[in-house]
Amino acid sequence: LGVMRSLVQMNLVRSIEVEDSRAKIALASTAIPAEHHSWLQDKVISAAREVPGLTDAVVAFAEAKPKELNQIQQIVAVMSGKGGVGKSLVAGLLASSFAREGKDVGILDADITGPSIPKMFGLNVRPSGSETGILPISSKSGIEVMSMNLLLPSEDEAVIWRGPLMSKAITQFWEDVLWGKLDYLVIDLPPGTADAPLTVMQTVPLSGVIAVFTPQGLTEMIVKKAVKMARKMDVRVLGVIENMSYLLLPGTGEKLEVFG
Amino acid sequence: LGVMRSLVQMNLVRSIEVEDSRAKIALASTAIPAEHHSWLQDKVISAAREVPGLTDAVVAFAEAKPKELNQIQQIVAVMSGKGGVGKSLVAGLLASSFAREGKDVGILDADITGPSIPKMFGLNVRPSGSETGILPISSKSGIEVMSMNLLLPSEDEAVIWRGPLMSKAITQFWEDVLWGKLDYLVIDLPPGTADAPLTVMQTVPLSGVIAVFTPQGLTEMIVKKAVKMARKMDVRVLGVIENMSYLLLPGTGEKLEVFG
Numbered sequence: 001l002g003v004m005r006s007l008v009q010m011n012l013v014r015s016i017e018v019e020d021s022r023a024k025i026a027l028a029s030t031a032i033p034a035e036h037h038s039w040l041q042d043k044v045i046s047a048a049r050e051v052p053g054l055t056d057a058v059v060a061f062a063e064a065k066p067k068e069l070n071q072i073q074q075i076v077a078v079m080s081g082k083g084g085v086g087k088s089l090v091a092g093l094l095a096s097s098f099a100r101e102g103k104d105v106g107i108l109d110a111d112i113t114g115p116s117i118p119k120m121f122g123l124n125v126r127p128s129g130s131e132t133g134i135l136p137i138s139s140k141s142g143i144e145v146m147s148m149n150l151l152l153p154s155e156d157e158a159v160i161w162r163g164p165l166m167s168k169a170i171t172q173f174w175e176d177v178l179w180g181k182l183d184y185l186v187i188d189l190p191p192g193t194a195d196a197p198l199t200v201m202q203t204v205p206l207s208g209v210i211a212v213f214t215p216q217g218l219t220e221m222i223v224k225k226a227v228k229m230a231r232k233m234d235v236r237v238l239g240v241i242e243n244m245s246y247l248l249l250p251g252t253g254e255k256l257e258v259f260g
Numbered sequence: 261l262g263v264m265r266s267l268v269q270m271n272l273v274r275s276i277e278v279e280d281s282r283a284k285i286a287l288a289s290t291a292i293p294a295e296h297h298s299w300l301q302d303k304v305i306s307a308a309r310e311v312p313g314l315t316d317a318v319v320a321f322a323e324a325k326p327k328e329l330n331q332i333q334q335i336v337a338v339m340s341g342k343g344g345v346g347k348s349l350v351a352g353l354l355a356s357s358f359a360r361e362g363k364d365v366g367i368l369d370a371d372i373t374g375p376s377i378p379k380m381f382g383l384n385v386r387p388s389g390s391e392t393g394i395l396p397i398s399s400k401s402g403i404e405v406m407s408m409n410l411l412l413p414s415e416d417e418a419v420i421w422r423g424p425l426m427s428k429a430i431t432q433f434w435e436d437v438l439w440g441k442l443d444y445l446v447i448d449l450p451p452g453t454a455d456a457p458l459t460v461m462q463t464v465p466l467s468g469v470i471a472v473f474t475p476q477g478l479t480e481m482i483v484k485k486a487v488k489m490a491r492k493m494d495v496r497v498l499g500v501i502e503n504m505s506y507l508l509l510p511g512t513g514e515k516l517e518v519f520g
Contacts, residue, residue: 013516081374081418083343083451113452114341114482158341158453160492163423166454191343191371191451193418194426222374224416232420247507247516256510 007044008133009104010180011069014062023057028064031133031178037061064132066178072106075185076238080212081226083191084221086243087212088116091188094210098139103183106136106259108173109147110200112166113159113191118149126150135223144182146173163195170199194231201233208236214244215257243247267304269364270440270449271329274322283308283317288324291393291438297321325439326481327392332366335445336498337460340472341486342479343451346503347472348376351448354470359401362445366396368433369407370460371450372426373419378409386410404442423455430459453489460484461493467495474504475517 006026007013014026025044032040041059048057078091093109100107109117120123121139127150129135147189148169149155161169179185187204189198198204209230213223223240230237246255267273267287268375274286293302301319308317338351344512351367358365369377378384381399387410389395396404408429409415421429439445450456460466469490473483483500490497508516 012414035296083345083374085344111452113454114343114485116478116482119478119481156481156488158485158489158492160453160489162455163426166423167504182270192371193420194373195422195454198422198467217375218379222376222380225374228416229418229420232418250516256507 003080006179010178011071012178012180014064018054019020021052021055022055023054025057025059027059028069029132030064030066030069031129031132031135032094033128045152049160055247062236063132065175067175070179070182072075072179072182072185074183075204075205076186077110077189077197077204077209077235078188079189079209079226079230080191080219081193081229082222083114085089085212085214085219085223087191088120088188089187090210090212090241090243092117092120093155094145095184095186096141097187098184099143104144104181105142106144106146106179106185108115108177108181108185108187109145109149110170110173110187110196111197112148112161112169112188113235115147115149115243116186117188118147121145123147123150124155129178132255133174134172135178144179147178167195170196171203176199191224197226198233199231201235206235208238210238211240212243213240217243268441268495270438271331272438272440274324280312281313281315283311283314285317285319287319287321288329289321289327289390289392290324291389291395292328293388293390299411317408326437330439330442332442332445333357334443334467335447335464336402337370337447337457337464337466337469338472339449339457339469339486339490340451340479340483341453341489342473342482343374345472345474345479345483347451348380348448348473350470350503351446352377352380355403355444355446356401358444359403359442364404364441365402366404366406366439366442366445367406368445368447369409370432370433370447370456372408372421372429372431372456374450375404375407375409375448377448378407379415383407383410384415389438390460394432394436395438404439406437427455427459430456431463434464444506453485457489458493459487461490461495466495468498470498471500472503473500473504484487 002195012028040183043058044059080087095107136146213219219234246257276282303321305317340347355365355367369375397404418422473479508518
C-alpha cells in the first residue's frame with residue numbers, strides 16, 4: 001500500500017470502515033500541513049482503490065495531539081552522570097541493534113546543550129511539521145530521531161538556556177513530536193543529575209535506565225550518583241555498561257587497558 | 261607571625277593602628293564561630309607582643325561579608341561544552357602550576373551534580389565556618405577548594421537539583437565563601453551551556469575562559485558551542501587546549517593517536 005505504510009507507522013490512521021466495497025478512512029491530520037491534505041487524500045484514495053474488493057474510498061481528517069497518537073512499547077533512557085563516557089554511542093548502538101532486528105525505533109536526544117545523536121547518524125535535515133505536531137527525522141537505517149541540533153541554524157550554535165527552557169524543550173520532544181508506533185524509544189540523557197534527567201524521569205513513563213561508565217575511580221563515583229538518582233526516582237536500572245575497558249592496538253591486536 | 265599569616269591571607273585583618281607602642285587591631289569575624297573569638301584574640305595579642313616596638317595590643321571584631329573581604333586578582337573558568345574531555349584535570353593542573361609558582365590559588369568547583377575536584381586532590385573534609393561565611397578546604401599543596409562534594413554526606417550521593425538551586429549553590433560558592441586574598445581563582449565548569457556556565461558568566465567577573473577539547477569531530481562541534489557562548493556573553497576566550505592528542509604506549513614509548 002506504499003503511502004499507507006508510513007501513515008500506519010505514524011499511527012495517523014484512526015479508523016477504517018468498509019461498507020459495500022466502499023472504505024471510510026479517518027486520518028489524524030497531526031503534523032501534516034494543511035496544504036498537503038488534498039494531496040494526501042488523493043494518495044490514500046488511489047491506494048485504497050488498488051485493494052481487491054474496494055471500489056472507492058472517502059477520507060476524513062480529524063485533529064489529534066501527537067501524545068494521543070504515540071504508542072511506544074518500551075522506553076529506555078541512557079544516562080551516566082559523567083560526560084564523555086560514551087553515553088550517546090551506547091544509545092546509538094542500542095537503537096541500531098533494535099533496528100537491525102526489524103523493530104521500529106526512535107531516539108529522543110535529551111542533551112539540549114550538547115547533542116551528539118544527529119552527527120553520529122549523519123543527519124542535518126530540519127524536521128517538518130505543522131502547528132499540531134513535529135515529525136522526527138529518519139536516519140538511513142530507519143531510526144526516527146529528534147534532537148535540538150536539528151532545530152539550530154548551524155550545528156555548532158550554542159543553546160544558552162537555563163533549566164526551565166531546557167525542560168520545556170525535552171517535554172516538547174516527548175509530547176509534541178509524532179513518534180507514532182514504536183517498539184523502542186531510546187532517550188540520550190546529558191551528563192549530571194539536574195534538569196534534563198529529572199524532567200525525563202518525571203514526564204516520561206520509562207521502562208528503565210542504562211548507566212554507562214568507564215573503569216576510572218572518578219567516573220565510577222559519579223555514575224553511582226546517577227544510579228542513586230534513578231533509585232530515588234523509582235526508575236528501574238536495567239543495566240550498567242562498562243565502556244573503554246581496553247584499546248585494541250593497531251598492528252599487534254593487543255589489548256591495552258588504558259584506565260588500568 | 262604564625263597565626264597572623266593566615267589571617268592576612270584570609271584578608272580578615274581590617275586595620276592596624278599603632279599608638280605609643282600599643283596596637284589597635286580590627287579583625288573581621290567572618291567565617292569564625294563565636295566560640296573561637298577569645299582564643300583568636302589571645303593568639304593575636306600574644307603574637308603582637310612579640311613584635312619589636314609593641315608592648316600591648318587590643319583586638320576588636322567587626323562583621324563583614326566574605327564578598328567584601330575577597331580580593332582575587334585573576335579568575336579563569338575552564339569549560340568545554342562536552343563532558344569527559346579532561347576539563348577538571350586541566351583546571352586542577354592549572355591551579356597546581358600556579359601554586360608551584362608560589363601564587364595563592366583557589367578552585368571553585370562549579371560542577372554541582374558531577375564534581376571531580378575533591379577526588380582529584382584527595383579531599384574529603386567538611387568545610388567549616390559560621391553563619392557569616394564558609395572556609396574553603398586547603399589541599400596538601402595549599403590550594404583552597406570549594407566543591408559540592410565536600411558538603412555531601414557521602415561522595416557518591418546524588419544532587420538531584422534543577423537549575424535555580426544549582427545556580428544558587430554556585431552563587432554561594434562565590435559570595436559566601438571566604439576566599440580571602442588570591443592571585444588566581446580557577447573555576448571548573450560542568451559540561452553544557454546551561455545554568456552553571458550562565459550563572460558563572462553573569463555573576464563572577466571572569467578574566468576569561470579556557471576551552472578544552474579532544475581531537476574528535478563531535479567534541480570539536482560541541483566545544484565550538486562553548487566558545488560561541490563565551491563570545492555571546494562578552495567573556496574573553498584565553499585559550500583552547502587539545503587533550504588526549506595521543507597515548508604513550510607502555511614498553512615502546514610510541515605515540516598512538518587514539519582519535520586520529
